[in-house]
Amino acid sequence: MLVPLKFVPLFKYRIWGGEKLKSVLNKDYDSDAIGESWEISDVPNDETIVADGQFKGYTLKQLIQEFKGEFLGESVYKQFGEAFPLLIKFIDAKTPLSIQVHPNNEYAKTHHNSFGKNEMWYIMQADQDANIIVGFEKEIDKIQFKQHLEDKTVLEVMHHENVTKGDAFYIPTGRIHAIGAGVMLAEIQQTSDVTYRVYDYDRVDKTTGKTRDLHTDQAIEVLDFNVENSYKTVYDKELNTSNTLIHSPYFKTNFLPVKGELTKDYTNTDSFVIYMCVSGALSITHAEKEYVLQTGETMLFPASINQVVLKSNNAEILEVYF
Template identity: 85%
Template sequence: MLTPLKFQPLFKYRIWGGNKLKTVLNKDYDSESIGESWEISDVPNDETVVVDGSLKGYTLKQLIKEFKGEFLGESVYKQFGEAFPLLIKFIDAKTPLSIQVHPNNEYAKAHHNSFGKNEMWYIMQADQDANIIVGFEKEIDKTQFKQHLEDKSVLDVMHHENVKKGDAFYIPTGRIHAIGAGVMLAEIQQTSDVTYRVYDYDRVDKTTGKTRELHTEQATEVLDFNVESSYKTDYQKELNTSNKLIHSPYFKSNFLPIKGEVKKDYSNVDSFVIYMCVSGQAVIQYQQKDYAINIGETILLPASVNDVMLKSDDAQILEVYF
């Protein structure tokens, strides 16, 4: 029964959301200010469901309960049980996101009974001069940081980096960050919805008429004040090859550009595999059946799906697994 699976995305209103998920990625919704498309989610009360085939209507939790390691991979099932470890999104920021930070596994478990939130970004489109905030520009300590918050000069100590299509960034827990205006990206993260807002431009949410809550005390407890020489991930882009992108203890991701045919054998990968199409379109062939994937779409291969053929005139795929 287990074949490549597509899920129905969940569309999330965000104060900073735009319309690129509809106009660029062809998402089908009628709401305004949609900032996130949750492609594959096991977040409580936000579980995505299979859209077609014999398993139509199944949530991730139901798939794991029924198929266990056959779906997740035996090692993943042994580690996580019936919890799916990743949350997969596309994000469109019309205006900047709040300056924020995420806690690690231990802190999130103690305070929220949740996983921590290590994540990565792959830039799919960026307006001219669009940037992101990632990390600090110079060394500061907690006392200096709190002073910058009080006098609203915190943006002055952040590292701003202009971005373009194809740029990739790893955002480990503790690293301060924000997606800037005009950026659309693919996000891969641990299954967690825990975010500590540090600064939100004093803006008012039109749906509530209020400013959004800040979490400066929690943020200060989990912040990593180290300054890195570079925050961007360098990677190869060899055609028809799984080029190592970001490999962490929490997920692995590769950049897979396709022209022609690529045969993939996952018999040595004890994990589900997720494809996110970030450019073009492709066809996945499995057991003499075709599964189409277009830009802005996501497909999950259960762990028991080992041999697939990918075909495309010109596509770029993010290949994600545990």
């Protein structure tokens, strides 16, 4: 019988990484400048493994091969086969990320044999006056954009938005973006590691002694230059309710604040379900066994799990499924 599963995170050095994943989320690593904790990953050569229990050491691929739709959900298995469709991360930006953009499914398939990279951010913590870049501030075209890159004035045409805990943003493919300094967030995305950098502050990576590659030609091919009135997602925060946060064709995420006891029934959800604990702690009971989920931890419920009982004094969960 399949059970709730925790995976061993993969910790990723990043030129912009800090210490919050360790100091705030209690991640266990010894390296410096860890920018990302890959919580659940099926990226080739970066597969997370089950942390404990009867399936300890299993990768997502092995679980899918053995249990198929029972693990993924029949409709998900029919669509993706043995490829797990989501990559789940926590990110800590001590300094800004590069200005970047991701391609859609068609472009990524043709050029990288990969999924595209639609993603979302949920801000878990932000230093005072910390901001993100998302989209353009004003209408420009490809020629003007190239000129801004040459003049190193591209930041002037980006939309900067100050952020605080609980802010959420959907980042569809084609939308230019960057996480700013002092921001820690949860990221939910398609299983893809394809990123086109367009500007990186001329930084030198201490591990290589070189600046990082830019991908301006590819970026310009996939960039969406449309300007939106607002980039932030507005959502409800009703207690003990799965409040719609971001529902896209690529994943669905709800905001679930838990206080007291709550029974969740997933009988009609033909998908695995992932919980990311973004605040507080809760106990999860399934088949008379209790599991604990703390801030900064992630748990996956295979699709065959129809019901769980949640208990918490005060926890906030991102509920993710396909």
